[in-house]
Amino acid sequence: MATQGDIAIIAGRANPKLAEAAAYCAGVKVTPCAVKTHADGELNIEIQDNVRGQDVFVVQSTSKPGNDHLMELLIIIDALKRASAERITAVLPYFGYARQDRKNRPRQPITAKLVADLITVAGANRVLTVDLHAGQIMGFFNVPVDNLYARPVVLNYLSEYFAKKGLTTDEVCVVSPDSGGVSRARAYAKRLDAALAIIDKRRSAPNQVAEMHVVGNVVGKLAILVDDMVDTGGTLVKAADALMEAGAKEVIACCTHPVLSNDAVKILGQSQLSAVVTTDTIFHAGLSAGEYGKFTQLSVAPLLGQAIRRIHEETSVSSLFEEQSY
Numbered sequence: 001m002a003t004q005g006d007i008a009i010i011a012g013r014a015n016p017k018l019a020e021a022a023a024y025c026a027g028v029k030v031t032p033c034a035v036k037t038h039a040d041g042e043l044n045i046e047i048q049d050n051v052r053g054q055d056v057f058v059v060q061s062t063s064k065p066g067n068d069h070l071m072e073l074l075i076i077i078d079a080l081k082r083a084s085a086e087r088i089t090a091v092l093p094y095f096g097y098a099r100q101d102r103k104n105r106p107r108q109p110i111t112a113k114l115v116a117d118l119i120t121v122a123g124a125n126r127v128l129t130v131d132l133h134a135g136q137i138m139g140f141f142n143v144p145v146d147n148l149y150a151r152p153v154v155l156n157y158l159s160e161y162f163a164k165k166g167l168t169t170d171e172v173c174v175v176s177p178d179s180g181g182v183s184r185a186r187a188y189a190k191r192l193d194a195a196l197a198i199i200d201k202r203r204s205a206p207n208q209v210a211e212m213h214v215v216g217n218v219v220g221k222l223a224i225l226v227d228d229m230v231d232t233g234g235t236l237v238k239a240a241d242a243l244m245e246a247g248a249k250e251v252i253a254c255c256t257h258p259v260l261s262n263d264a265v266k267i268l269g270q271s272q273l274s275a276v277v278t279t280d281t282i283f284h285a286g287l288s289a290g291e292y293g294k295f296t297q298l299s300v301a302p303l304l305g306q307a308i309r310r311i312h313e314e315t316s317v318s319s320l321f322e323e324q325s326y
Contacts, residue, residue, distance in 0.1 A: 005053040005086050010076060012060030014069040015283040018093060019059035020299055025305025026312075033054075035072065045075045045171045052084040055312050056126070059304070062096030062115070063282040065191070070096065070115065074122040081123035089311060090124040093300065094229075094257045094280035098133035102142075116140035122190045128307060130281055130300055131228045131256040133324070134180070146317050148307055150256040150279050155191060157277060158224070158254070165222070168172045169193045172222040173248075175214075177201065185226045188254075199239050212242040219247035229257035230278065233264035237271040244272050257281050257295075265292050 008031045016030075023030045032048040058080070058088030060073040073090060080088050100111035116137070119127065126144040138145040152225050162172070172194040176185035178201045189196040197216025224245045230236055230253065240251040251273055258278035268276055269292065279300045280288065287297050303320075 005055055007308070008049075008051050008054045008056045008085075009308070010047065010056060010058045010077060010080070012058065012072050014061040014063055014072075015059070015093065015280070017283065018061075018280050018304070021299060021301030022059060022091075022304040022308065025302045026308045027305075033076065043072055043075055045072070045079050047076075047079050047083055051080060053086045055087050055089075056080050056085040056131075057089045057093040057308050057311075058124075059089050059093070061092060061094035061282055063094050063257075064261070066096040067205075070118070071297065074118060077119070077122040077124050085139045087125045088123055089126045089128055089308075089325075090119050091128045091304065091308070093130050093304065095129050095132060095137070095260075098137055101134050101137055106138075111245070126311070128304070128311065130279075132303070133228050146230065146307060146311065148300075148303055148317075149321060150281075150298075150300055150303070151187065151191070152321060153300055153303060154254050154277060155188070157296070157298055158192065161252075161275075167222060171221055171249075173197050173216065173218045174223065174224050174226055175199060175216070175218070175239070177225055177227050177235050177242065181227055188224070188226050194224075195221070199233065201239075201240060212238050214242050214246040218243055218258050220249050223248040223251045225251065225253040225255075225273075226242065227253070227255045229259050230255040230264065230268070230276065231259040232261050233267040233271070237267055239282060240272045250274050252277065254278075256272075257289060258284060258295075260284060260287075265295075269294055 007028050010033050011021040011030045020030055032047045036044045058076050062070045097111040097115045128146045130148045131150050132147050169192055174185050174189040174194050175197045176182045177199050197218050200213040202211050223238055236253050245250045252275040253273055254277045256279050276294050277296045279298050307317050
């Protein structure tokens with residue numbers, strides 16, 4: 001039985017469709033929230049329903065424009081705290097600044113830690129997110145963090161994809177595009193009972209890849225590139241080229257967060273990738289409408305909805321994955 005009051009879900013402007021779908025899956029309606037922007041860019045926010053004593057979930061990805069969406073999240077949390085909400089959970093399907101989780105050079109910030117502090121100080125009592133760029137970011141928060149995996153959603157799609165192609169798992173190889181994503185790729189490979197390969201990636205500068213080498217056997221196989229996000233698309237394009245040169249029969253990419261900066265959609269569309277699978281943690285109008293030829297968008301709304309319901313009822317979130325054998 002729930003220890004908190006009634007459940008309420010607030011949708012930020014970053015991805016209102018996902019918030020509404022997640023709320024539907026959780027069995028509630030979105031609580032209206034008015035967001036106005038003054039001429040100088042300042043935000044004014046008003047929660048338009050009573051939330052006193054309620055268990056409130058604020059759904060807001062800190063995607064582009066990341067700073068605006070982050071500030072909006074902080075102000076909504078502050079408004080809820082001052083409106084006497086019993087508990088506030090920041091639901092960040094996509095956690096921006098996650099790549100700045102350590103110092104690569106002297107005099108650099110660790111912005112992921114700063115953002116974690118801002119969310120906590122604003123008044124969030126816990127955080128719910130999907131596929132963090134690095135697991136250790138959970139340790140940046142001084143409140144409970146539930147990091148959901150989009151893996152069950154993607155694996156269901158892949159099972160259907162294999163069936164259409166008439167493939168067995170022996171003909172499949174899961175590939176990590178860099179050393180940092182090996183644990184993620186290994187988890188996919190284990191559940192698919194498929195081989196694992198790794199790409200040795202050398203960067204010459206941020207968002208610029210100098211060379212790639214495939215470590216593992218991909219000859220004659222369907223290579224599945226697994227990553228947490230796709231940004232400019234450069235890594236995936238070069239990885240696909242390297243895999244095809246290494247003898248792969250086909251290459252597809254599965255990335256949770258479709259950041260898709262600059263000309264990423266065009267670049268990926270012209271690449272050797274036969275398909276790019278993403279989720280709806282970040283809103284793109286063209287992606288949602290199915291206007292990008294090689295792209296397939298999967299929804300994490302049922303996953304978020306079930307997690308929100310379980311957090312509210314104080315039941316296990318991890319069992320959500322165990323029950324689905326993932």
